[in-house]
Structures are given as C-alpha cells and as structure tokens.
Amino acid sequence: MYQDVILDHYKNPHGRGLRDGDAEVHHVNPTCGDEITLRVKYDGTTISDVSYEGQGCSISQASASVLNELLVGKELSDAQKIQETFLELMQSKGRLEPDDAMEEVLEDAVAFAGVSKYPARVKCALLSWMAWKDATAQALGGADADAERKSA
C-alpha cells in the first residue's frame, strides 16, 4: 500500500499552502479526522492553481500533493477525466490492474491502486479529489453566474 511514490509525496508535498483562489472548500473525512482546505484558481477553463492546507494521514496528504502535480496547468475537461479515472481506480476494491492507458492518464496517482484494497482508506485517498471537484463546481458555477449577471 505504501508505495515509494506515496511516501515521497507525503514527505515532500507539491504545492502545499493556501494561495489566491476563485473558490475555497473545506472537506473532512469523519472516520479518521482527515481535513483539507482547498482553493482552485482558474484562467478561463485552465486550472492555474490548486492550493491546499490540511492534516491527516500519509494517504490523504500524498493524494493532495499528487492532485496538485497532475491538475495544475490542465484544461478542465482533461482534469475531469483524470479525476474520474482516479475515482474508478479507487472504487475498484483492488480488482482493477491499471493498464498502460490508465497509467498514462494517472501518472503518479497509479501508485494509489493498492489503497483501493483497504475500504477504510479509500476515503483518505479521495478526500482532496472530492474537494477539488466541489471547489471547481463553486468556482465555475460562480463564474457563470457572474457572467450572466454582467450580460444581464
């Protein structure tokens, strides 16, 4: 379960710390008390930053670091595909052997495949990804609302 990639991200997290953003969310995992505050910044539909601060287990913290590494600079549609693929992998109960196509999409996040065998830990791995999805909906939903207000 504890792949070196996961431990590396845990010990040396990418992009940690809160910076300017379009929306902020706070998510918790009540079973173990993992917490994350996450902000997204968009430039149109390109993700210009995902910043975060949190506390929790190595899985939840490493997962947030991997998310930052993978998603910053991506187009929203590509990021959504990565998020959905990661979700599919994490919900596979260890039955999914990531193929080349999946590895290409997920890069370092493939290292979490082993976590999907541990039901108690899947939520840890998904915490930041669910927070990102929520923050994105708020940021872009808010932007759409702003655009509507301006055009009205």
Next chain:
Amino acid sequence: MTQLPGLLDTEAIRKDFPILDRVLHDGKKLVYLDNAATSQTPRQVIDVLDEYYEQHNANVHRGVHVLAEEATALYEGARDKVAAFVNAPSRDEVIFTKNASESLNLVANMLGWADEPYRVDHETEIVITEMEHHSNIVPWQLLSQRTGAKLKWFGLTDDGRLDLSNIDEVITEKTKIVSFVLVSNILGTHNPVEAIVRRAQEVGALVLIDASQAAPHMPLDVQALQADFVAFTGHKMCGPTGIGVLWGRQELLEDLPPFLGGGEMIETVSMHSSTYAPAPHKFEAGTPPIAQAVGLGAAIDYLSSIGMDKILAHENALTEYAVKRLTEVPDLRIIGPATAEDRGAAISFTLGDIHPHDVGQVLDEQGIAVRVGHHCARPVCLRYGIPATTRASFYLYSTPAEIDALVEGLEHVRNFFG
C-alpha cells in the same frame, strides 16, 4: 519471557480463544490489542451459542411447548447470572438491551417522558463529562434539545483526569441526572465515583454510570457504586454482540415510564390504552436478543471461573508494563494518565507527527491489531489538540510479549515514516 507479578496463566487461557491462533499477512501471528472495541469469544461461549441454536431455540415467555420453556429458562437464567455478576439486589433490576448505547438512550428517554420528580425539562440540568463516549453525549444532547434542559459537563485536566474542582457549580439543585463513564475508552482513566455520587445525592440528582469499559475488567458492584443506573455491553466481556445491560434501582424502574412499546412489555392491551408489565419486562419490548443473552450468561460464567479480581490484577500488571515500555518509544505521547494508577487497560497515544491511521496500517502489516481514530470520543481529541490517537487495549489473554511486539512494531513505524 517477561514475568510480572499478578499475571494470569495466559498460556492456558489463550487455548480457550480459537481466534488468537490466527496467522495473518504471510505468517504474522495475530497480536490482538483492540479489546476496548470488542473482546474475543472463548470456546465456552461459542459452544453455548451453538447448543442454544441446535437444541433450544424458541421465542421466550408464554410458550407452552418444551423448547419455549427451555429458551425462557435459559434467557431468564442469564438475567440471574448478570444480577449476581453486578451484585444487584434483585434480578428484576436487570434489563436486557442490544448494547450500552441503547441502555444509555433508554435512561435519557425514561427521564424525558417521566413525571415529577424525575422529569427533565427546561428548568433542569443534565451533567456529563468531556471524556464520554459519543453514546453518553448524543442522547443527552437530544434530550436537551427536545426539553430545553441545560447540558453541562466536567472538563478534563492536562493529565487526562476529570476536573472536579468546580463540582458544586456543575452539579446544582437544578441537576436531574449525572451520567459519566467509570473507565474512559479513550483515556483509560478510572474515574472517582464516590465524589461525584456524593454531590449528586446532596442535590437529589440521579446517577447513571457507563461501565462499558469496567464490567469486562474488574469486579462490579452496583450497590457499592451507589448509582441509580449502570450500563454495559456484552461483546466487550467475552459475550456476543447484540446484547447490552441496563441495571436500575427497582423503585425507579417501577416509577419511570417505558420507552419502546410492543409485545412482552404489556400487562393488558385494549384499543384505547394499555397497562404495562412490571420491570424488567416493561423495558423489553419485542422479541429480545435471546441467544445473545444466553451467550452473555456463558461469558459471565467464563469470567467468573477465572475471577474478576484476578483479571483486574492481570490487567494492572500489564498496564504498568505497557506504560513503562511505551514511554521508552521516542516521540510517543500518552494521551491520558501517564502512570498505571487509577487507569484501565486501554492506552491511547500519538507518535510524533505520524498520523494514527498510518501507525495502525503499518502495525496491521505486522499482524498487530490496534484501533485508530477518535474512538467515538471526539471531544477528548479536541481537548488535547490532536486529530486522533492510536489505542492499544488489553484483556485477560493479553501478554507482555504482545506489548513487546507492539513496541517493536512502533519502532518499525517510526523508521518507515522517519
């Protein structure tokens, strides 16, 4: 092997628990240190459960056939065993529930619906403590929200004890009920009953004691405790899940109203109204957990055959050893009393910055089962500024060698994440 004075013959005892022979993860021997969550089940209890289902299974009371009479005798026999186990003045003071949570909720609901002088309403106060399990917090929050009663609590000292310095302000003439844990499931603290009961009696408040972490581990005497109600659960004391106990003083059980209505709890029923059976049946609506009660009776026989005083001495010796060994682990901070004095055999700790879930997972890879998280006592974690703890908890079959394995395992955890 480490020899400590007061230890039980664990070699013999462990033969009674088939699950302790399990081998996990490519040959790692199970080291089961999660006894505060649930205890393992001895062969003697498993056999009684098998025999019940193979020979005696029927619904209890009123049946006129052989099986119904046997099942009733076994179920009511279990009540006798529980009554003797806690030194209850009467067997009719023992109510079977499904767990300690239900027992605690039952009292909260009795008081919410009660007439004077027991009634909890907006002019009265409820007292609990900051170290309660959620099952002794949430029912009182619900009662407080529904009735307008004020919920108050005792805080904690830095070393994991109840802060009773303001006892006269916390328990007042307005207090109707004081509900507190005898031994904390997260801190291990063994609380001073006498001081709290004395103050409660001064103001005429009822006392409910959550003995979930006490009944399995030490002699329990409800008369010596001088409480009005005592709650505990079967599965933490070598019994099956699905069976709990509420002991209550007989005159209170006579006066207080039922909570759940249904079969078994009535005397007569018409379409307009009903009258109720005497306690304990008044509080046991519907088909009870029969096999589970019988299993709890067998667990009590098992524990009594070893002796609760001997089990207490065994655990005291283990706890003292565990505190000493754990204190040797660098960066380890015990959350709760730092000595073995007045504490039960559950020890919570943090290990540097390593999250308890990571500690628990890497220990599991070595076959060591501990519990991680807030242990259904989140206010305690908030009080000490930590997200969660790792908890090791011992029982009559635990050994010093298992504590050594835990300490070695923790060294491995430190190296792994270091």
